Amino acid sequence: MPAFAIRGVIEGFYGPPWSHGQRLALMDFLAGHGYNLYVYAPKDDPYHRERWREPYPPSQLNELRELAARARSVGVAFCFAVSPGLSLRYADDTELDRLWAKLEPLVQAGVTHVGLFFDDIPPHLVHPEDQARFPSLAEAQAHVVQRLLERLGPLQPQTGEGTLPAVRLLFCPTQYHGDPDTPYLRRLGELLPREVAVFWTGPQVCSRELTVDHTRAVARILGRPPLFWDNYPVNDSMMATELHLGPYTGRDPGLWQAAQGVVLNPMPQYTASRWILAAASTYLTRPETYEPQAAWERTWRAVAESLGRDREAVAQALLHFAQANLESPLHPGPPEAYTEPIEAFLQAPPEEKLLRAPELEALFQRISREHALLGVVLPEETRRELGPWLEEYGRWAAIGLQALRVLEAVLQAVWAPMVEGGGAASPTERLSAARRERERLRELLQESLTFRTRVLGDGIRNLAVRIFQVSGLFVR
Structure with a gap:
């Protein structure tokens, strides 16, 4: 019996939404890895957020119906979410009618959960009529919840297989992280019916750790265990240069005793997200025996197995590529597997550098x-998805090798004794060769200024810049 009652994935990132085909395939993946909830909430779907009042075009509505049917067929609950908070007039009943008109076709199509999200909006009432009617933002939002529950309460969508469970409401507050003991959250805890699940991201928007003590403090304020909207492996906004491929860490083994569940927010990169969701699924189903590093390494072996060739070599290549892309809120700082040998080289006395090269x-x-x-x-689709990171992974290796060539050429030009034999290069020739190698390194470093990712951190750049600078003392 899985520990967390709710084990889900929320497509809630900023950036290009996943395709319909990817979502359909995701339902089978979720069911196969013990997940039981999918939340549709892509920030860049205009009908989810900016144009929330408008109905979906027929083609997109049909896709959502098909997705709901696929989810139902594999035992995954499908939550359709809407984010009206940027422009909603809480006191206007016609606005609430529009909100229901948006949701009703999807509920009738078999969506079993509805999301009402008020994240990333102003933390106060904006419209004069709302300010006149409601004492605070919490009262206004609770009013919308109550009106929506009145519509959802008696609704039991009918399917060919019988009656689905009652539609459930998932709510994302405007304050969704930090210290929960605020007037806004205390009032929401008092006003929201207990059956409404409330999302929470933890101490931070992207929390490095989720602890039982913090979760229980949130539960006391909200009057219910929170449902974690876990912002990992998401890499949107200021994190878009990163590819979050590190293990799923920092989650208390006993968290399931204090939370309703965990819903992970993935990346726009669909395949890479599935890799991390596969590794994290073990925590959601068996948190007390979960070992992050072991689960992570099993994932790369499973991916290599699915690719069907050079399995051990591919598994190692994937593991090393993932190590180069550790940097994230869960794993702050550069990837040590790459930076430590470089730093040891840079810190070594001159006489040891040749031994470490x-x-x-x-x-x-x-x-x-x-x-x-x-x-x-x-596969070609995966190469396209990971293109910038894969390309720059290889280009940084070339820069590192070129930096070592500069070091060797300078040593040959300045300190190496003449090679015995008539074919030995002259001092002038060795100096010219060192200048050419240094110029090539300068060109590569110049090109690196256009790189778009954080793969490998700054270690190779630091090495190359240091060698370029020092070599200039001897080769001009």
């Missing part, structure tokens, strides 16, 4: 080989 060369050569391997074995 082969280690770095082997690392950069491995990145280059595995970059080429992933470019062959990954």
Whole structure:
């Protein structure tokens, strides 16, 4: 019996929404990994947020109906969410009629959960008529919830297989993280009916840790266990240069005893999101025995198995690529597997640097080989999705190797003794070669200023810049 009652995924990111085909495939994936809820809430679907009053065009409405049917067929609850808070006039009954007109066709189509989201809006009433009618934002939002529940309460959508469970309401407050002991949240806790589930992201918008103590403090204010909207592996907004491929960590094993459930917010990158959702599913179903690193490494073996060739090599290549993309709210700071050997090289005394250079060369050569391997074995759609990160992963390896070539060329030009034999290069030739290698490094560093991702952090850049600067003392 899974520990968390609700184990879900919310398509709630800013950026290009997933395709209909991806969502249909996701339902099978969710069912196969123990998830039981999907929440449709893409911020960049205009009909979800800015144009919430407008009905969906028939083609999109049919897609949502098909998605609801697919979810129902595999035992996944489908929640359709709407975010009207940017422009909703809470005191206007016609506005609430429009809200219901938006939701009713979807509920009739078999959507079993409805989301009413007021996140990322002004934290106060804006319209004069709302200010005149309601003492606070909490009262205004609770009023909308009550009116919506009146419409949803008696509704039991009929299907060919019988009657579905009663439609449930999921609510996202305007304050959804931080210290819960605020007048807004206390009032919401008093006014919202107990059957309404309330989303919460934790101490931060993207919380590094979720603890039982914090969760119980939130529950006391809200008058119910919160439902975590867990912003991982999402990488939208200021995080768009990152690809969050690290293990799912920082979640208390006993969290299920204090929360209604956990709903993870993925990335616009669909395939990469599924990789992390697969690893995290073990926590949602068996949190007390969950081992993040082991679950994470199993995921790469499973992906390699599905690709069907060079399984061990591909699993290692995926693991190393994921290590290069650890940087995230759960894993702040650069990826240590790459930065530590570089930092050890930079901090070493001059006489030790030559001894450490082969280690770095082997690392950069491995990145280059595995970059080429992933470019062959990954499906074309996945290569397109991960394109900027994959490309720059390989280009940073080339920059690292070029930096080591500069180091070697400078040593040859300045300190190396003449090679015995008539074919040995002259000092002038060695100096010219060092200048050419240094100029090539300068070109590569200049190109790196146009890179779009945070793959590998700043380690190789720091190494290359340091070697370029120091080499300039000897080669001009």
